[in-house]
Amino acid sequence: MSEGLRDIALYVHWPFCARVCPYCDFNVVRDRGRAAAEALAAAIGADLSGQAARLGPRRLTSIFFGGGTPSLMEPEQAAAIIEAARASFAPSPALEVTLEANPTDAESGRFAALAAAGVSRLSLGVQSLDDEALAFLGRNHDAAAARRAARAARAAFPRLSIDLIYALPGQDARSWRADLGDALELGPEHVSAYQLTIEAGTAFERAVARGRWSPSDPDLAAELYEATDETLSAAGFEAYEVSNHARSPAARSAHNLTYWRGGDWLGVGPGAHGRITDAAGERWATRAEPAHAAYVRRVAETGCGLSTRDRLTPEEAALERLMMGLRTLEGVEVAEIQALGLGASQMESLADQGLLRMEAGRLMASGRGRAVLDRLVLELAQTGQPG
Ligand SMILES: C[S@@+](CC[C@H](N)C(=O)[O-])C[C@H]1O[C@@H](n2cnc3c(N)ncnc32)[C@H](O)[C@@H]1O
Ligand code: SF4
Numbered sequence: 001m002s003e004g005l006r007d008i009a010l011y012v013h014w015p016f017c018a019r020v021c022p023y024c025d026f027n028v029v030r031d032r033g034r035a036a037a038e039a040l041a042a043a044i045g046a047d048l049s050g051q052a053a054r055l056g057p058r059r060l061t062s063i064f065f066g067g068g069t070p071s072l073m074e075p076e077q078a079a080a081i082i083e084a085a086r087a088s089f090a091p092s093p094a095l096e097v098t099l100e101a102n103p104t105d106a107e108s109g110r111f112a113a114l115a116a117a118g119v120s121r122l123s124l125g126v127q128s129l130d131d132e133a134l135a136f137l138g139r140n141h142d143a144a145a146a147r148r149a150a151r152a153a154r155a156a157f158p159r160l161s162i163d164l165i166y167a168l169p170g171q172d173a174r175s176w177r178a179d180l181g182d183a184l185e186l187g188p189e190h191v192s193a194y195q196l197t198i199e200a201g202t203a204f205e206r207a208v209a210r211g212r213w214s215p216s217d218p219d220l221a222a223e224l225y226e227a228t229d230e231t232l233s234a235a236g237f238e239a240y241e242v243s244n245h246a247r248s249p250a251a252r253s254a255h256n257l258t259y260w261r262g263g264d265w266l267g268v269g270p271g272a273h274g275r276i277t278d279a280a281g282e283r284w285a286t287r288a289e290p291a292h293a294a295y296v297r298r299v300a301e302t303g304c305g306l307s308t309r310d311r312l313t314p315e316e317a318a319l320e321r322l323m324m325g326l327r328t329l330e331g332v333e334v335a336e337i338q339a340l341g342l343g344a345s346q347m348e349s350l351a352d353q354g355l356l357r358m359e360a361g362r363l364m365a366s367g368r369g370r371a372v373l374d375r376l377v378l379e380l381a382q383t384g385q386p387g
Helices: 034-055 075-088 108-118 131-136 144-155 175-186 204-210 218-234 254-260 292-302 314-324 333-342 342-351 367-371 373-383
Strands: 007-014 061-069 090-101 121-127 159-166 190-195 238-241 243-246 265-268 273-277 281-287 307-313 356-359 362-365
Touching: 007 034, 007 131, 007 254, 034 075, 034 265, 034 292, 034 307, 061 075, 061 254, 075 108, 090 243, 090 254, 090 265, 108 131, 108 273, 121 144, 144 314, 159 175, 159 307, 175 190, 175 218, 190 218, 218 243, 254 265, 265 281, 292 307, 314 333, 314 373, 342 356, 342 373
Parallel strands: 007 061, 007 265, 061 090, 090 121, 121 159, 159 190
Antiparallel strands: 190 243, 238 243, 265 273, 273 281, 281 307, 356 362
């Protein structure tokens, strides 16, 4: 019986990639071969079962294999982890299982085996359908491979989401709209469109520092953000989150909605983050050991992969709720961010600037507000009187 159980989502981090892209600052390393993958998959299963046993009964609403490149996993490894998750919790009848894939891993046999293992939604890293842009991004596939992968994914999985990156040097609204139009021909029901971010410690950061090329200026990036919304909304997609667009409410990412709605999720695999609310209503932030070999050792020695487990203060939890909630169309319930002590006058002033809106006890960022979200959250957090 899962009635009355509190919901939980599961994030599984797979850190290996065939090649590390020059813009990426996720917790990734070059693939380490079969033995390392087998050891890691087994450790993830054991970590998951151990954390679940300590947590107690929950209703499992989603599993998300993120990376890194989880499409490099053997389908049997993904299957064993899905099985362990289903055995550890009460699976919801609508359980959504997403796996991030690179176009290079799109053999139809592999996709069919992943689907048979229970993966219901593929998130394909297309990034662009322009070969020059893909070369600039250091991707190990061209547009033709991305098209083939999308076709194979549509045949194998009930749901297809694609990732795109925009605001590349030299890109203007016209060329970005053309790229988006090509991407829509792949037939996804969900599109995540990310503005290129120059992350600290990446090869792109070093190239920019040496003056090799310059990132798009903020005005152009804002124009491209608007072009994204316009093009996708004309094609029937709703921007239900800053970077995420779904063809229907059912096509939204159930897993990411857990993050944006302040739900609970267990994080397993190297460096995975988690958030758990305990029976007393306290919210805990967990992080797994980030280095893959050390993670495997830690699980073998202690039965648990976590390296930190911190209780969030009510203010920290409320700030996180505000930041996540304002990313979405539905916003955040004011009662949930009470600990920030936001005053009505501060919210009214931001509403007068057309950045915020209050409706039926919820605070929502307007389209303009979501485009300058970091500034908006900072202003709200600074004017609040935690208490
Ligand atoms: C962690 S990656 C995993 C997906 C898969 N490995 C791939 O590359 O296709 C998830 C997504 O984050 C996005 N991403 C990663 N680094 C980024 C950056 N610096 N700027 C914008 N988007 C980025 C890419 O669109 C990528 O598909
Ligand atoms: S973008 Fe994807 S493939 Fe590239 S390094 Fe990051 S996780 Fe790996």
